[in-house]
Amino acid sequence: MELRLADRIAETLEGMILDGTLADGERLDEVQLAERFAVSRTPLREAFQRLALSGLVRQIPRRGVFVRQPGLAELVEMFEVMAELEAVCARLAASRITDDALAALEAANARCLSAVRSEDPDGYFTENERFHAILYRQSGNAFLEKECQALHRRLTPFRRLQLRLRGRMRQSMSEHETIVAALREGDARAAENATRAHVAVQGEKFHHLISSLKSDAV
Template identity: 45%
Template sequence: MTLFAPPILKTSAPTPRVRKRRAVGRPVTRTEELRLQIADDIVRGRLAPGTALEEVDIAKRYGVSRTPVREALRDLAASGLVEARPHRSALVAQPSLERLRGMFDVMAELEALCAGLCAVNMTPAERAGLETIHAELADLTRRGDESSYTVLNERFHTTLYAGSHNDYLTELTLATRARLQPFRRAQFRTLGRLARSYEEHDRVVTAILRGDKAEAAQAMRSHILTVEDAYERYAETV
């Protein structure tokens, strides 16, 4: 299966400068915004595998300084989207399907553990906050607002990590999510994915509010593995 189509990069085509999206919760830093923009261009096939990523050219292309470029490329290397080379320009990489599946398998287990612990550890205030976010996601789903849903979806999952009340688990889960974030975001470009994502969230939230640890874990595990399937379907189309 080919994860990324290999179109030729047209350097003459103008690229919009990095813009701040309307943040839901914590503001997005310049490095994070740049990382997501470059990741989207790679996942969508605008930057072909093997393309050299010169810091100066990237900074000019996205209208930023070299410092966030350097930090963004380092983060993307951790995701497998970029191949870092000592004393040479980084390259657009092509992560193997096997590696991605392995990462998603680990993510599924980490998030399942978080969700299960939420069912027994979340405070009443945290449960109420989770319900509020879930209701906002329902509204965004009805409106078909993919951009805002993507941002709030990250907050939904982060709320579950915190609700586990296990700092080390939260740290591991956030680190793994950072590596998978470009692929998780791409899933929402498949037809009907917003509605299905919300339905999967609903099963997780319902189990947590019932205090059903086993069901919450299973619902979340199933959700993350479905995210993987959605991404693979999207990758076949680019």
């Protein structure tokens, strides 16, 4: 027995929702999941609370909990907010970033480049995650950092799909370079705009993914 079952279950369910194992609108049966995880209903219900607060699940009183995948409209809205939040991070970071962090950003982007060359989407994804994590941190605002991480995490599966678009990885890496250059110059406005554009393009081009979603499995 690790420590709290509810935490482990919440993480597992969250992963299953994010990776699409649990389809939109699907009902999460308490007893069924309870015996599947070999626990009682109690920790499951606590996990449901957490998922509901994160917005991954909708709780209808006396009816049950249902998976709630965001629709296209909501996804566009979420990407818009993500773009603005990251833009704020970049603007603040422009004056607050450390030399070490700048080097780390460049290193992460360099590893992005090798991932592109070796056509390794997973590797690119990982280094891209690191790049953005550094950006959040260098905003110098821990609260902002946490908010960004939360939204970033929630959008993860949809960002991952983006990498399927032809040439997206290389383009994304190039945008990273623009951001780093602006940060190095200390140009807050340029860093802000470059970052907003970098993230917003994901939301704007999201309809491209819809078609690729229909032809491919997740």
